[in-house]
Structures are given as C-alpha cells and as structure tokens.
Amino acid sequence: xxxxxxxxxxxxxxxxxxxxxxxxxxxxxxxxxxxxxxxxxxxxxxxxxxxxxxxxxxxxxxxxxxxxxxxxxxxxxxxxxxxxxxxxxxxxxxxxxxxxxxxxxxxxxxxxxxxxxxxxxxxxxxxxxxxxxxxxxxxxxxxxxxxxxxxxxxxxxxxxxxxxxxxxxxxxxxxxxxxxxxxxxxxxxxxxxxxxxxxxxxxxxxxxxxxxxxxxxxxxxxxxxxxxxxxxxxxxxxxxxxxxxxxxxxxxxxxxxxxxxxxxxxxxxxxxxxxxxxxxxxxxxxxxx
Amino acid sequence: xxxxxxxxxxxxxxxxxxxxxxxxxxxxxxxxxxxxxxxxxxxxxxxxxxxxxxxxxxxxxxxxxxxxxxxxxxxxxxxxxxxxxxxxxxxxxxxxxxxxxxxxxxxxxxxxxxxxxxxxxxxxxxxxxxxxxxxxxxxxxxxxxxxxxxxxxxxxxxxxxxxxxxxxxxxxxxxxxxxxxxxxxxxxxxxxxxxxxxxxxxxxxxxxxxxxxxxxxxxxxxxxxxxxxxxxxxxxxxxxxxxxxxxxxxxxxxxxxxxxxxxxxxxxxxxxxxxxxxxxxxxxxxxxxxxxxxxxxxxxxxxxxxxxxxxxxxxxxxxxxxxxxxxx
Amino acid sequence: xxxxxxxxxxxxxxxxxxxxxxxxxxxxxxxxxxxxxxxxxxxxxxxxxxxxxxxxxxxxxxxxxxxxxxxxxxxxxxxxxxxxxxxxxxxxxxxxxxxxxxxxxxxxxxxxxxxxxxxxxxxxxxxxxxxxxxxxxxxxxxxxxxxxxxxxxxxxxxxxxxxxxxxxxxxxxxxxxxxxxxxxxxxxxxxxxxxxxxxxxxxxxxxxxxxxxxxxxxxxxxxxxxxxxxxxxxxxxxxxxx
Ligand SMILES: Nc1ncnc2c1ncn2[C@@H]1O[C@H](COP(=O)(O)OP(=O)(O)O)[C@@H](O)[C@H]1O
Ligand SMILES: [Mg+2]
Numbered sequence: 001x002x003x004x005x006x007x008x009x010x011x012x013x014x015x016x017x018x019x020x021x022x023x024x025x026x027x028x029x030x031x032x033x034x035x036x037x038x039x040x041x042x043x044x045x046x047x048x049x050x051x052x053x054x055x056x057x058x059x060x061x062x063x064x065x066x067x068x069x070x071x072x073x074x075x076x077x078x079x080x081x082x083x084x085x086x087x088x089x090x091x092x093x094x095x096x097x098x099x100x101x102x103x104x105x106x107x108x109x110x111x112x113x114x115x116x117x118x119x120x121x122x123x124x125x126x127x128x129x130x131x132x133x134x135x136x137x138x139x140x141x142x143x144x145x146x147x148x149x150x151x152x153x154x155x156x157x158x159x160x161x162x163x164x165x166x167x168x169x170x171x172x173x174x175x176x177x178x179x180x181x182x183x184x185x186x187x188x189x190x191x192x193x194x195x196x197x198x199x200x201x202x203x204x205x206x207x208x209x210x211x212x213x214x215x216x217x218x219x220x221x222x223x224x225x226x227x228x229x230x231x232x233x234x235x236x237x238x239x240x241x242x243x244x245x246x247x248x249x250x251x252x253x254x255x256x257x258x259x260x261x262x263x264x265x266x267x268x269x270x271x272x273x274x275x276x277x278x279x280x281x282x283x284x285x286x287x288x289x
Numbered sequence: 290x291x292x293x294x295x296x297x298x299x300x301x302x303x304x305x306x307x308x309x310x311x312x313x314x315x316x317x318x319x320x321x322x323x324x325x326x327x328x329x330x331x332x333x334x335x336x337x338x339x340x341x342x343x344x345x346x347x348x349x350x351x352x353x354x355x356x357x358x359x360x361x362x363x364x365x366x367x368x369x370x371x372x373x374x375x376x377x378x379x380x381x382x383x384x385x386x387x388x389x390x391x392x393x394x395x396x397x398x399x400x401x402x403x404x405x406x407x408x409x410x411x412x413x414x415x416x417x418x419x420x421x422x423x424x425x426x427x428x429x430x431x432x433x434x435x436x437x438x439x440x441x442x443x444x445x446x447x448x449x450x451x452x453x454x455x456x457x458x459x460x461x462x463x464x465x466x467x468x469x470x471x472x473x474x475x476x477x478x479x480x481x482x483x484x485x486x487x488x489x490x491x492x493x494x495x496x497x498x499x500x501x502x503x504x505x506x507x508x509x510x511x512x513x514x515x516x517x518x519x520x521x522x523x524x525x526x527x528x529x530x531x532x533x534x535x536x537x538x539x540x541x542x543x544x545x546x547x548x549x550x551x552x553x554x555x556x557x558x559x560x561x562x563x564x565x566x567x568x569x570x571x572x573x574x575x576x577x578x579x580x581x582x583x584x585x586x587x588x589x590x591x592x593x594x595x596x597x598x599x600x601x602x603x604x605x606x607x608x609x610x611x612x613x614x615x616x617x
Numbered sequence: 618x619x620x621x622x623x624x625x626x627x628x629x630x631x632x633x634x635x636x637x638x639x640x641x642x643x644x645x646x647x648x649x650x651x652x653x654x655x656x657x658x659x660x661x662x663x664x665x666x667x668x669x670x671x672x673x674x675x676x677x678x679x680x681x682x683x684x685x686x687x688x689x690x691x692x693x694x695x696x697x698x699x700x701x702x703x704x705x706x707x708x709x710x711x712x713x714x715x716x717x718x719x720x721x722x723x724x725x726x727x728x729x730x731x732x733x734x735x736x737x738x739x740x741x742x743x744x745x746x747x748x749x750x751x752x753x754x755x756x757x758x759x760x761x762x763x764x765x766x767x768x769x770x771x772x773x774x775x776x777x778x779x780x781x782x783x784x785x786x787x788x789x790x791x792x793x794x795x796x797x798x799x800x801x802x803x804x805x806x807x808x809x810x811x812x813x814x815x816x817x818x819x820x821x822x823x824x825x826x827x828x829x830x831x832x833x834x835x836x837x838x839x840x841x842x843x844x845x846x847x848x849x850x851x852x853x854x855x856x857x858x859x
Binding site: 389473476477479480482484486487488489490491493494495547606 | 669672690691692695696700701703706707710711712716717719720721723724753765768769771772828
C-alpha cells in the first residue's frame with residue numbers, strides 16, 4: 001500500500017495544497033501580528049471570498065482562477081470598511097472583547113452566506129484548469145499548480161514589500177512592538193487600516209484558488225478559520241516565510257490523512273497537530289520570539 | 290444558611306413551574322421550552338469557567354455531544370438506563386475536559402489560544418465520530434423503543450417530564466453557581482480571572498483551580514447532553530455542534546461575566562425570541578436568530594462590556610441578601 | 618544573632634545575553650527591615666521574581682525558613698509564608714477591596730468566620746475600611762497600593778516583599794507608607810524586604826541595605842555608609858535623585 005509513487009504523489013499534493021493554505025493564512029498573520037487584532041472571523045472571510053468567486057464565475061462566466069482580479073480590490077475595500085466599522089474600535093480592547101466581537105462577525109458572515117447561497121455546497125461550474133499534468137504515474141493538477149505559483153508570487157511580493165519599502169518596514173516594526181525610528185512620522189492608524197485591507201484583500205486570491213478544487217458551504221468558514229489559525233500558531237511571529245513553511249506542513253498533514261486514513265479525517269489530524277503544537281511549542285516552530 | 294441558597298431555587302422553580310400551564314401543556318411548546326432550559330443550563334454552567342475563571346471556553350458543543358453519545362450509546366448498545374447513563378455522560382465529559390485541560394493549563398494556554406483549541410475540540414470529536422463507524426458513522430442510531438418507562442426515562446409523546454428534568458438541572462446549576470460564588474473556590478476563580486500572577490502570589494494554585502472550574506462546567510454540560518438525547522431519540526456525530534459552543538459563550542458574555550442571574554435570564558429571553566424567529570421566519574431566513582445573537586453580542590461588548598448582569602446582580606443582591614457577606 | 622529567614626545564595630538569572638542577576642548572595646534576618654536599592658534595570662524586580670518563584674535562576678538557590686524554594690511555583694512559596702506586592706500594581710478591577718482582601722485571607726483561614734475576621738482586621742490595619750465596597754477599577758494609585766499591601770497581609774505572611782511602594786506617590790503618602798512598614802514589622806512581626814530606587818526613602822526605614830547594580834551586589838551595610846562607598850556613588854552618578 002505504501003508505494004513510493006503514492007508517497008511522492010501525496011508529498012506533491014501536500015506541498016501544492018499547503019502553499020495555498022499559506023496564502024489563505026497570511027492575511028490573518030499580518031492582522032494578528034501588525035494590528036494586534038485577534039480575528040476569529042478570518043475563515044469566514046475566506047468562505048465569503050469563495051462565494052464571491054462562485055458568484056463571479058456564474059454571473060460573468062469568469063474562470064474562478066481569474067476572479068481575484070475583481071475580488072482583490074473588492075476585498076481590499078472590504079478590509080478598510082471592516083477596519084473602520086469594527087476592528088479599530090477593539091484594537092486596544094482586552095482579548096475577550098476581540099474574540100467576542102469577531103465571533104459575532106463570524107456568525108454574521110456565516111448567516112449572510114446561508115441566506116444568500118443556502119446550505120448546499122457550491123462548486124464552480126467550470127475551470128480552464130480542470131486537467132492534470134502527468135509525470136510518469138504522478139499527477140499534478142493544473143489548478144493547484146497554478147495556485148501554488150500565485151501563492152509563491154504573492155509571498156515574494158509581500159516579502160519585498162515588507163523589507164524594501166518604508167511602509168512595509170514600518171509594518172514590521174509595528175509587529176515587533178518597536179517604538180523605533182521606523183515608526184517616526186508614520187501614522188499608525190493608517191498603517192493598521194492598510195494592513196487590514198491587504199490582509200483581507202489577499203483572502204480573495206486564496207478564495208478564488210480554493211474554489212477551483214474545493215466546494216464551499218456556509219460552514220466552510222469555521223474549518224478554514226481553525227486551519228489558518230493553526231498555521232499562524234505554528235509559524236509564530238516569524239514573518240512570511242514561516243507562514244509558507246507551516247502552511248506546507250499542514251498541507252502535507254492534510255494530504256496524507258486523506259490518502260492513508262480517510263478524507264473526512266483531515267481536520268482531526270490538523271487540529272490535533274494544532275493543539276499539540278500549542279502545548280509543546282507555544283511560540284511556534286519558526287518564530288523569532 | 291445563606292438566604293440566597295433557599296430563595297433563589299424557590300423563586301426560580303416557582304416561575305418555571307408556571308410555564309407548562311401557560312403553554313397549555315402543549316407538547317411541542319414544552320419541547321421547545323425544555324430545549325431552552327437545557328441551553329440556559331449550559332450558559333449557567335459556562336459562567337463558572339467563562340464568567341468566574343475568565344477562560345473563553347468554546348468546547349460546550351464537545352461536552353454536550355459527549356453527554357449525548359455516552360447516554361445514547363449505553364442505552365442503545367447495552368440497555369443501560371439513562372438514569373445512570375446521564376451521570377456517566379457527565380463524568381466522561383469531565384474526564385475528557387481534565388485530560389485536555391491539564392496540559393492546556395500546564396502549558397499556560399490563555400485567551401485566543403484557549404478559545405481556539407477548545408473550539409477545535411468540537412470539530413475533532415465531530416469528525417472522529419464520523420469516521421469511527423462502530424459508534425458513530427453517517428447514519429442516525431435510534432434509541433430503543435421501550436414505551437412509557439420511568440426506568441428508562443422514556444416518556445413518548447409527553448415532554449412535560451423532560452421539561453421538569455431540564456428545569457431541575459437548571460435550578461441545580463444556578464444553586465451550584467451561588468455556592469461557588471460565595472466560597473473560597475469562587476473568590477479564587479475570580480482572582481484568577483482578574484490577574485493570574487497576583488492570584489498565584491496570594492497562594493492560589495491557578496492551574497488546579499482552573500481545572501476545578503472546567504470539571505464542574507463540563508460535567509453539567511455533559512448532563513444536558515444526556516437529557517437532550519432522550520428528547521431527540523437518536524445519536525449522530527453532527528450533534529457535536531460548534532453553534533452550541535458559540536451560542537453558550539455569546540449568551541454568557543451578554544449576560545455578564547460572573548453574573549449568576551444575568552446569563553440565565555438573558556438566555557431564556559433571547560432563546561425564546563430565537564425559537565419564535567426560527568418558527569416564524571426560518572423558511573426565508575434560516576439564521577435570523579443567529580444574526581440577532583451576533584448583533585446583540587457585538588453591541589453589548591462594544592458599548593456595555595459589563596453585560597446585562599451588572600445591574601441585575603445588584604438588584605438580586607438587594608432582594609435576597611440582607612447584608613454584604615453572609616456566612617454560608 | 619537571629620537566624621536568617623531568607624538566604625539568597627549565588628543567584629544568577631539571564632535573559633538571553635543579558636545577565637540580570639550575577640551571583641547575588643545575601644541573608645535576611647528574621648524580624649529585620651532590609652532595603653534593596655539600585656538604579657533602574659539593576660535587577661531588583663528580577664530578584665523578587667526569583668525569590669517568589671516566578672522566575673527560575675540559572676544558578677544558585679533561594680532558601681526560605683530552612684527550605685530550598687528554588688523551582689517551587691509561586692503559590693507554594695506564598696503558602697509557606699512569603700507575600701509580595703508588585704512594582705506595577707496588579708489589581709482586581711472587577712472585585713471590591715473587601716473581596717480582593719478576602720482572596721488573600723482564604724490562604725490561612727480555617728473557616729468563613731476567620732476569613733471575615735482577617736479581612737476586618739487587615740482593612741483596619743491598613744486604614745482602608747472606608748474603601749471596603751469600592752471596586753478595584755475605581756481606585757487611585759495610593760489606594761491600589763494600599764489594597765495590594767492589605768491583600769498580601771491577609772495571607773498572614775512571615776516575610777513581605779515590597780517592590781517600589783512609593784514610586785509616584787506624594788510626600789504625605791510616602792510618610793504614611795513608611796509608618797505602615799514600621800508597624801507591619803513591629804506589630805505583626807513580619808520581616809520586610811523593600812525595593813526602592815530612591816535612596817532617601819530607604820534611609821528612613823531600614824537598618825541595612827543592599828545595593829544592586831547591573832545585576833551585581835555592590836554594597837551591603839548601613840545606609841549611611843552607602844553614601845561613602847565609592848562603587849555606590851559611581852553607580853548612582855548621573856542619577857539625580859539620590
Ligand atoms: N522577563 C524579562 N525578559 C527579558 N528581560 C528582562 C525581563 N525582566 C527583566 N528584564 C531585564 O532585566 C534587567 C533587570 O530588570 P529589573 O529586574 O526589572 O530591574 P529593576 O527592577 O532593578 O529596575 C533589565 O535590563 C530588564 O530589561
Ligand atoms: Mg523594578
């Protein structure tokens with residue numbers, strides 16, 4: 001049963017999947033690290049992004065992989081709106097208030113989706129990427145490969161942004177809680193708003209990619225919420241490369257559980273891994289602090 | 290003896306016993322009322338871990354589900370009477386809570402991470418029972434049909450009995466709340482909620498006391514599952530429901546952290562409204578009651594963080610206690 | 618010579634590359650009031666954190682009442698009779714002053730009646746009965762500090778560690794605290810360790826002081842001798858308020 005081919009196949013599946021999970025988690029990590037905000041609704045933004053992608057796919061006959069072209073700016077603005085309406089009121093609030101308010105947001109988003117799209121899972125009508133490349137007996141699905149490439153490109157751009165631009169450096173300083181020179185003359189409020197816009201904006205990319213191979217229903221948000229928080233927990237506050245790495249670790253856990261145990265058991269492995277991690281490595285695997 | 294400990298159960302039992310006649314002993318309404326009381330019991334139990342000890346626990350759905358499965362499966366597989374099964378369900382829930390809570394507190398998980406890992410527990414159990422075909426699986430397992438039986442606590446077509454059981458459990462939970470609140474345990478839990486380091490320095494074994502709170506809470510929530518499954522008549526993994534967790538925490542927070550009266554009163558009112566909305570509008574907007582809960586939660590946390598319980602408590606205090614601290 | 622109630626032996630505590638305490642040793646005799654001073658960042662609070670079990674030292678040990686307590690959790694050490702206040706107050710905002718003191722009183726009391734007695738006694742001793750029903754969130758700084766002292770006293774300690782009790786207080790309030798420290802020591806037979814970074818204050822309360830600088834003990838002796846000690850003068854050079 002444990003043939004090398006099968007192992008390699010799932011290794012590849014896991015890496016592809018994981019890099020997409022990382023893309024879904026990076027926004028949460030930014031908002032948690034820079035803005036210092038605990039967002040329990042992140043998974044539901046992912047769910048919403050998948051639905052938006054579905055909507056655009058159906059109404060404009062757009063391929064899901066292309067929907068972020070519209071989705072990204074929309075979610076960027078949504079990030080600003082959510083920041084102004086809700087997040088900025090709780091930035092200095094105790095953790096309990098942040099958890100409570102964002103749980104409220106989670107419930108609202110979930111029920112909005114339920115009211116508009118109903119409970120049955122929705123998947124894309126069609127995608128140009130519904131084929132696979134073959135390397136010997138190994139399959140590489142085009143949708144996930146494209147997703148990984150988009151993810152890696154995004155991480156590269158983000159890395160350059162955070163290390164090379166003045167705004168990006170200020171964001172990192174904010175994440176390190178440094179009242180350093182980097183923050184002089186930088187408007188923290190605007191920086192927080194930009195981070196939320198960016199963090200939620202990137203969710204649109206992830207949503208479009210995820211929908212090419214996974215259906216969405218209103219409860220999807222909970223699953224992705226816990227998954228992305230798991231990734232952030234593993235990465236610690238170690239920057240974008242930590243997120244990419246831990247995304248891939250969870251992708252591998254996902255692929256191997258689905259292949260060798262039961263596809264329905266994916267969350268069991270992932271969340272047990274998450275809880276063990278919190279117990280034994282509370283600062284993450286790749287964290288600097 | 291503290292007057293609160295006599296007056297509170299008497300008054301609340303009195304009020305609760307008026308409900309069935311007011312509902313005209315209508316079976317369907319009694320079913321809804323029983324459910325409301327069970328959910329309210331969870332809120333009151335949550336107050337011990339969330340309100341007193343300050344831990345944002347989101348595992349109610351897990352302990353409730355354990356109660357359902359233990360009571361249900363013991364009955365289905367071995368004909369164990371729910372009279373015993375319900376308590377075993379509570380015990381297993383408490384054991385699970387300790388097994389998870391011990392390392393959780395040992396390694397100092399707090400706030401976000403505690404909330405997330407407790408929520409993850411609900412999903413883990415749901416999926417675990419889904420793939421564990423010999424006890425769970427995808428099809429419902431029905432309780433045996435035994436007809437009207439006190440021994441098996443089966444009262445087909447008559448929810449009044451379940452209503453009374455739920456009412457008793459709720460009142461017992463409120464009494465437990467009062468007992469804890471005005472005792473060493475209660476003061477220790479409050480101190481832990483307020484400041485863990487200061488609490489440690491006052492000689493409080495923070496981990497141990499958090500575990501006590503978690504055990505009592507999970508035991509009671511386990512019991513609610515046992516009663517719940519008798520009314521429902523079957524077990525299914527989907528009953529490990531994250532909404533139960535979220536609803537319980539929302540109502541607990543809106544009712545006011547640590548408020549003994551606030552949680553239950555708010556819970557009964559909002560759950561009754563929720564049932565009304567579900568029956569009336571559920572066809573068009575299925576999640577209307579959830580939307581209502583979410584909006585009230587956000588408004589309360591943003592504008593009145595003390596919850597409804599703050600003024601309810603001072604009112605209650607004035608009615609039931611003559612003087613500040615009375616010795617129990 | 619009375620026997621020491623607290624012995625600190627060669628304690629070293631590092632935070633990454635920073636050595637916050639470097640082989641610090643000293644004894645505290647039962648019944649004494651001892652002052653620990655030193656500029657900001659000298660390691661004073663870290664020392665208290667090591668003694669009370671919040672931090673584990675890399676080297677050395679702490680002996681309280683003849684028992685090694687290094688490695689024990691704070692609540693065990695508290696149960697043995699060590700109490701402390703914090704430099705940055707750690708109040709219970711949603712509890713009343715009475716309730717906060719009550720939390721402390723449960724440690725040694727046998728029953729609720731004794732708890733009530735301890736609470737009444739301590740509130741009176743510290744002079745905050747009038748604040749009894751006020752919530753932590755309603756108190757000002759001096760009231761918070763007094764509540765913290767009352768909370769600590771309610772645990773019936775034998776050794777009280779006070780971390781910068783007077784920082785941020787007015788001269789009148791400082792006098793009040795000084796008088797209280799004396800009373801705690803004399804009337805309650807409690808050994809007191811005081812941290813201050815202002816020397817003037819410590820002169821008025823303790824017969825013996827220890828000076829820390831960059832984690833090292835640079836002086837131990839009578840306060841007036843400290844003024845003539847070269848190392849102490851150098852350490853405080855640049856600090857205006859000596
Ligand atoms: N938990 C900690 N982690 C890292 N460094 C610390 C920690 N606590 C104290 N320090 C450092 O140890 C040194 C001594 O601090 P502290 O004991 O608070 O000084 P003091 O109380 O004498 O002002 C300081 O440089 C401080 O920054
Ligand atoms: Mg200090």
